[in-house]
Amino acid sequence: MSTDIMPFWKEAELGYFAHATGLRLPAGFVPTAIPRTGLNPLDVFSQHQQSMMKIGDLTQVLDGTTPLAEEVRISTDRVSDIAGNGQSTKRIGLAVSALNQVVQALGYEVTLKGTTRKDAAATLSYQGVTLKSANTLDVDRWIRNADLNYSYPLSADLAVNERIHIALGAYYARELCLTVENSSGIDIEVTPADLGEVRVENHTKTGRRVSIMSKTPFCIAVHLVKLFCHPSGFWISGSPSGRKRTEIRSESARTQSYSAESVLFEMS
Numbered sequence: 001m002s003t004d005i006m007p008f009w010k011e012a013e014l015g016y017f018a019h020a021t022g023l024r025l026p027a028g029f030v031p032t033a034i035p036r037t038g039l040n041p042l043d044v045f046s047q048h049q050q051s052m053m054k055i056g057d058l059t060q061v062l063d064g065t066t067p068l069a070e071e072v073r074i075s076t077d078r079v080s081d082i083a084g085n086g087q088s089t090k091r092i093g094l095a096v097s098a099l100n101q102v103v104q105a106l107g108y109e110v111t112l113k114g115t116t117r118k119d120a121a122a123t124l125s126y127q128g129v130t131l132k133s134a135n136t137l138d139v140d141r142w143i144r145n146a147d148l149n150y151s152y153p154l155s156a157d158l159a160v161n162e163r164i165h166i167a168l169g170a171y172y173a174r175e176l177c178l179t180v181e182n183s184s185g186i187d188i189e190v191t192p193a194d195l196g197e198v199r200v201e202n203h204t205k206t207g208r209r210v211s212i213m214s215k216t217p218f219c220i221a222v223h224l225v226k227l228f229c230h231p232s233g234f235w236i237s238g239s240p241s242g243r244k245r246t247e248i249r250s251e252s253a254r255t256q257s258y259s260a261e262s263v264l265f266e267m268s
Helices: 011-021 059-063 090-105 136-145 156-179 217-229
Strands: 113-116 122-125 198-203 207-212 235-237 244-250 253-260
Touching: none
Parallel strands: none
Antiparallel strands: 113 122, 198 207, 235 244, 244 253
């Protein structure tokens, strides 16, 4: 299940992308310095320089030629502040949209709505979510057929970037679908790791422990899709600018935090 695609990435960006996702670069490719700080997830990938690589069935998602899938749409919920005003940050809105898209793609009925505060953090709420074991074929089907109906004002460049992040996130969600099946013993903890890394470990006292790490709201959002079933609930918190200290907490696990360079959001 591999397809040639030609996204428009600079060499340094491709090197970062490969490092972040564990992809193998073409033979003889030597990436330039991998950017470590100041990363804007919406600007990581440029449309002005070409590189070739393989990354599963993502061609249609990236080039915008996906057939219409009416049952899978990005949420039209506006991201607003506590007072109900429509002032929002695009990145938070896109994170909410991406999470909605993937949850629906997995075949579960859920409504996620975002609100922003003055510090630009967002709060996500969910209704009636019960995630047990998801069929990975559902995600594969979504990747091939997703129609991204953008609800927020985006340039063409940002639209492509959103497609990339949602598609990658869906692949990460597949891994969680395969490894996390029972919500009763999940202990959620964030440990320092490379971008996008997912670890599932078995512990004698707490059962399974899931460690996730991502520097983009898109990827971390879809990591969390499978963890909605945690009986204690969980949330992510972060600051809106500069170097962020972000954490994931649950009642059954001590709080741990890590640094990230992107706008994240709070979940409860």
